[in-house]
Amino acid sequence: MPSSSLGYAKFKTEIIDTGIGMSEGFIPTLFDSIARETTKDTGNIMGTGLGMPIVKKLLDMMNGTIDVKSELGKGSCFAITIEHQIIDEDIKTSNDNVLESDQSLEGKSILLAEDNELNAEIAQVILEGCGISVDWVNDGIECVGKVIQKPSNTYDLILMDIQMPIMDGYMATKKVRELPDKNKANIPIIVMAANAFEEDKRTALEAGMNGHISKPMDVDKLKHEITFVLLKKAKKLE
Secondary structure: OEOOOEEEEEEEEEEEHHHHHHHOOOOHHHHOOOOOOOOOOOOOOOOOOEEEHHHHHHHOOOOOOEEEEEEOOEEEEEEEEEEEEEOOOOHHHHHHHHHHHHHHHHHHHOEEOOHHHHHHHHHHHHHHOOOOOOEEEHHHHHHHHHHHHOOOOOOOOOEEEEOOOOOHHHHHHHEEEEEEEEHHHOOOOOEEEOOOOHHHHHHHHHHHEEEEEEEEOOOOHHHHHHHHHHHHHHHOOO
């Protein structure tokens, strides 16, 4: 499909099933968190109601769209449209280099401190898709506790939310930096924050953090920031 963006084209993918379907009245709430339609056919089907909100958030991050048609008892059709860059040889070479960089994340372990369950689910999907193992905690106190409890070098990096209910990300970072075990005290920490102003980035660095990712998370920027911070640490150890 043609796109209004120069050098891009739109690609549409349809996923069609012949399952239990959804009622017309439920479809507008499909992307709400923890929303599930309850009928006589769904009683024994396991689910949290988080799948479609995660899909919608990921598509929003990629500037994509999703359209849903469904009929109760007959099935559903999900139409996903995403813009992709039309690749020439120069762009392909550039993308190959990025891919090689992302592959360096395979086998890494990250501690994710995020109090919002949906944001945490999205981050886990992105990170695990890169071959990263993720340990999730929902508060700064739990984050510091995990670092203390686990052996040195268990985690390659911490992704730290700022606004958490009991201990915020800045205080949690301070506590980690004060640990007597130098390996644990020097673990790279990337802050995840809604603000993306230069002043906020400086505040994060002054607090002892090594990088900054703004919310909502951009998939490529997140992977690149993690790669950059880990490579920077590796060079210091050489």
